[in-house]
Amino acid sequence: MKEEVAVIGVGQTAFTRNCGVSIRELCFEAYREAVEGLDLSPKDIDALIIASAPEYDKQRTPAALISEYLGLTPSPAFYVESVCSAGTTGVRVAYSMIKAGVHDIIVMIGFQKMSELSSRDAAEVMGRGDDTMFSSPFGTTMPAGHALYAQAYLHKYGATEEQLAKVRVKNSHYGALNPKANYKKVLSLEEIMNSDVICSPLKKFDCCANADGASCVILASAAKAKKYTSKPVWVLGVGAATAELNWSVRGSNTSFLATREAAKTAYEMAGLGPEDINVAEVHDCFTISEILAYEDLGFAKPGEGPKLVEDKATYHDGKIPVNVDGGLLSKGHPIGATGGSQVRTIVKQLRGEAGETQVAGAKVGLAQNVGGVGTYPNVIIFGR
Amino acid sequence: MKEEVAVIGVGQTAFTRNCGVSIRELCFEAYREAVEGLDLSPKDIDALIIASAPEYDKQRTPAALISEYLGLTPSPAFYVESVCSAGTTGVRVAYSMIKAGVHDIIVMIGFQKMSELSSRDAAEVMGRGDDTMFSSPFGTTMPAGHALYAQAYLHKYGATEEQLAKVRVKNSHYGALNPKANYKKVLSLEEIMNSDVICSPLKKFDCCANADGASCVILASAAKAKKYTSKPVWVLGVGAATAELNWSVRGSNTSFLATREAAKTAYEMAGLGPEDINVAEVHDCFTISEILAYEDLGFAKPGEGPKLVEDKATYHDGKIPVNVDGGLLSKGHPIGATGGSQVRTIVKQLRGEAGETQVAGAKVGLAQNVGGVGTYPNVIIFGR
Numbered sequence: 001m002k003e004e005v006a007v008i009g010v011g012q013t014a015f016t017r018n019c020g021v022s023i024r025e026l027c028f029e030a031y032r033e034a035v036e037g038l039d040l041s042p043k044d045i046d047a048l049i050i051a052s053a054p055e056y057d058k059q060r061t062p063a064a065l066i067s068e069y070l071g072l073t074p075s076p077a078f079y080v081e082s083v084c085s086a087g088t089t090g091v092r093v094a095y096s097m098i099k100a101g102v103h104d105i106i107v108m109i110g111f112q113k114m115s116e117l118s119s120r121d122a123a124e125v126m127g128r129g130d131d132t133m134f135s136s137p138f139g140t141t142m143p144a145g146h147a148l149y150a151q152a153y154l155h156k157y158g159a160t161e162e163q164l165a166k167v168r169v170k171n172s173h174y175g176a177l178n179p180k181a182n183y184k185k186v187l188s189l190e191e192i193m194n195s196d197v198i199c200s201p202l203k204k205f206d207c208c209a210n211a212d213g214a215s216c217v218i219l220a221s222a223a224k225a226k227k228y229t230s231k232p233v234w235v236l237g238v239g240a241a242t243a244e245l246n247w248s249v250r251g252s253n254t255s256f257l258a259t260r261e262a263a264k265t266a267y268e269m270a271g272l273g274p275e276d277i278n279v280a281e282v283h284d285c286f287t288i289s290e291i292l293a294y295e296d297l298g299f300a301k302p303g304e305g306p307k308l309v310e311d312k313a314t315y316h317d318g319k320i321p322v323n324v325d326g327g328l329l330s331k332g333h334p335i336g337a338t339g340g341s342q343v344r345t346i347v348k349q350l351r352g353e354a355g356e357t358q359v360a361g362a363k364v365g366l367a368q369n370v371g372g373v374g375t376y377p378n379v380i381i382f383g384r
Numbered sequence: 385m386k387e388e389v390a391v392i393g394v395g396q397t398a399f400t401r402n403c404g405v406s407i408r409e410l411c412f413e414a415y416r417e418a419v420e421g422l423d424l425s426p427k428d429i430d431a432l433i434i435a436s437a438p439e440y441d442k443q444r445t446p447a448a449l450i451s452e453y454l455g456l457t458p459s460p461a462f463y464v465e466s467v468c469s470a471g472t473t474g475v476r477v478a479y480s481m482i483k484a485g486v487h488d489i490i491v492m493i494g495f496q497k498m499s500e501l502s503s504r505d506a507a508e509v510m511g512r513g514d515d516t517m518f519s520s521p522f523g524t525t526m527p528a529g530h531a532l533y534a535q536a537y538l539h540k541y542g543a544t545e546e547q548l549a550k551v552r553v554k555n556s557h558y559g560a561l562n563p564k565a566n567y568k569k570v571l572s573l574e575e576i577m578n579s580d581v582i583c584s585p586l587k588k589f590d591c592c593a594n595a596d597g598a599s600c601v602i603l604a605s606a607a608k609a610k611k612y613t614s615k616p617v618w619v620l621g622v623g624a625a626t627a628e629l630n631w632s633v634r635g636s637n638t639s640f641l642a643t644r645e646a647a648k649t650a651y652e653m654a655g656l657g658p659e660d661i662n663v664a665e666v667h668d669c670f671t672i673s674e675i676l677a678y679e680d681l682g683f684a685k686p687g688e689g690p691k692l693v694e695d696k697a698t699y700h701d702g703k704i705p706v707n708v709d710g711g712l713l714s715k716g717h718p719i720g721a722t723g724g725s726q727v728r729t730i731v732k733q734l735r736g737e738a739g740e741t742q743v744a745g746a747k748v749g750l751a752q753n754v755g756g757v758g759t760y761p762n763v764i765i766f767g768r
Contacts, residue, residue, distance in 0.1 A: 022517060053445070054438035061437070061467045061513045064629040064759045074645045076624035078473045078760065081463040083445045089462045093477055100483035102622065129445045133406060238486065240460035245448040261458045375448045376462065
């Protein structure tokens with residue numbers, strides 16, 4: 001086990017609509033869970049990284065605001081962003097700074113408060129993550145982009161809309177067991193198939209929804225980790241990549257090639273392969289995204305992703321459990337908070353604290369968090 | 385000389401109003417100067433960090449857009465921000481990732497295109513960098529914040545408005561010699577003193593102005609640096625800190641204490657002190673900011689900053705040359721681009737490529753870049 005940088009604390013708020021608190025309070029709630037039982041004082045914390053996406057609330061440059069509220073000044077604080085994968089970009093940067101010896105203990109907080117905007121305005125803001133000269137004015141929203149990949153996938157492999165829906169059946173099953181998920185209703189295949197079409201073939205229940213929330217991951221050097229916790233979870237591999245923003249010049253429309261790049265880097269760094277992963281969190285912003293993630297992470301061969309969920313291999317007692325916390329589909333997707341929430345689930349699984357969704361004997365976990373339409377994937381492998 | 389991470393290339397666009405090109409083209413121009421003569425292909429570049437501040441132009445999450453335009457996909461790309469010090473935060477993160485062994489060569493590009501907004505709208509966006517619940521609705525703009533520090537400073541030390549103006553006299557002298565500066569007019573003490581009051585005691589020519597521009601810094605590990613250039617400039621020390629966003633709870637109103645923290649860290653890491661610095665770039669968003677920087681960086685004792693510029697010690701042939709490229713006051717201040725422009729000036733000075741503003745025998749240089757009203761300082765020390 002590579003013992004260089006560890007996660008020593010994780011926390012998150014409930015993911016909700018209309019949280020009714022300020023962003024500083026939202027971040028504090030996630031931080032409070034992460035520091036609980038750690039005997040860590042603000043003075044011990046060397047830096048704060050804030051992960052978020054701008055324009056959903058009025059506050060610009062929130063890092064100092066949150067640093068002050070948590071009592072972390074004068075330690076450095078700054079902001080990172082790669083839209084929906086901001087949280088794991090924050091973890092990747094924190095990992096690097098600790099491994100470099102620049103800092104020993106870093107708090108990473110991801111947050112988003114999306115309910116200050118109407119759904120329509122939020123979709124507009126989100127759309128401007130695509131090229132505002134050549135793409136977004138023509139309607140390249142997130143559902144539209146993922147629907148194109150879904151159409152191509154169904155066409156190429158003869159997969160069905162029911163197979164996509166089965167991802168949501170699984171994730172709604174686990175969402176009902178997650179007290180912090182926004183959508184706790186167990187959904188049947190029929191309910192999903194009969195839900196309104198958003199962008200064919202994706203229906204309402206194939207899509208995750210906006211939310212308010214925050215998550216927190218505290219990382220530390222090996223020496224500090226051992227001082228503060230008896231249950232360090234080690235960062236074994238970290239990979240990232242970036243796809244062309246313009247979908248039409250990418251090499252595939254049935255795979256997110258950048259996830260393959262990121263996974264390759266992370267597996268190589270960890271000295272592990274897909275067969276070594278005991279539990280995974282993947283970025284299921286849409287049902288198709290989870291299917292593509294199965295294949296791009298090497299859990300299934302191209303075209304064989306749907307079979308994995310049909311065979312219940314990705315349930316918590318299956319061969320490769322995926323999103324057994326409900327995923328984005330059931331938790332909700334407060335953009336900057338999502339990556340940290342994934343890391344929290346993996347860390348709790350590896351610590352054996354996952355309750356009735358615990359994957360027996362989980363020793364190695366993986367989080368795949370993606371910004372945009374397959375644009376900014378991060379893959380991080382953890383072990384204990 | 386600590387040979388771990390080096391700057392191997394620097395570039396910037398001219399800083400202008402209404403640049404008339406897209407942000408991708410703006411970034412390309414800075415990148416082109418930085419790679420000139422390096423024999424570096426896109427495949428050799430391991431990551432791209434984009435430093436900017438959101439909301440000045442419509443494009444969100446610009447990292448992938450710029451990565452694609454420069455041909456750098458699928459290498460990871462992401463975004464960092466600490467408002468006006470985003471560029472040096474980008475350099476600090478790049479330094480850490482290279483020192484950690486995560487990447488070998490990183491391109492950092494900072495940019496801002498501010499002319500898409502009216503000056504009024506830009507001031508509003510900028511104001512929302514202060515606390516949008518308790519401060520910015522009451523008018524805590526950047527000039528207002530710095531004017532409060534200026535008033536307190538003049539009162540405490542009996543300094544004069546003429547002394548502040550002498551910073552601009554110096555910087556306008558050097559701005560006239562910088563082909564990339566937006567404001568090339570040499571200003572007399574009288575012109576500065578007679579310019580319109582913006583927020584007393586700060587007058588128009590005590591203030592820097594919005595601009596469009598981009599800058600680029602390419603960093604590399606020691607082995608790669610030596611492969612690509614015969615003139616590596618080494619990163620010797622890196623420090624950062626964060627002040628409370630709420631000015632009223634800070635410990636001083638005549639010093640930016642966070643700059644003192646950041647400088648302490650950077651000096652300690654470099655094993656150097658203020659007396660070892662041959663040339664410096666400081667964040668002169670207002671004339672008072674340069675005076676405070678002299679003192680907070682240890683170039684002058686508290687209250688003795690004004691004497692430094694009066695005695696011409698901060699001219700290029702003085703004891704401690706500061707902002708001999710014209711500073712923000714003469715170059716203009718395209719937020720995300722400013723830090724990289726400072727680094728470019730220091731690197732060119734240390735390489736002996738600074739033309740008629742060359743500081744004779746410069747071996748150690750320092751850049752101090754600050755976001756907000758003293759909120760996010762970065763201090764980086766370079767050597768050759």
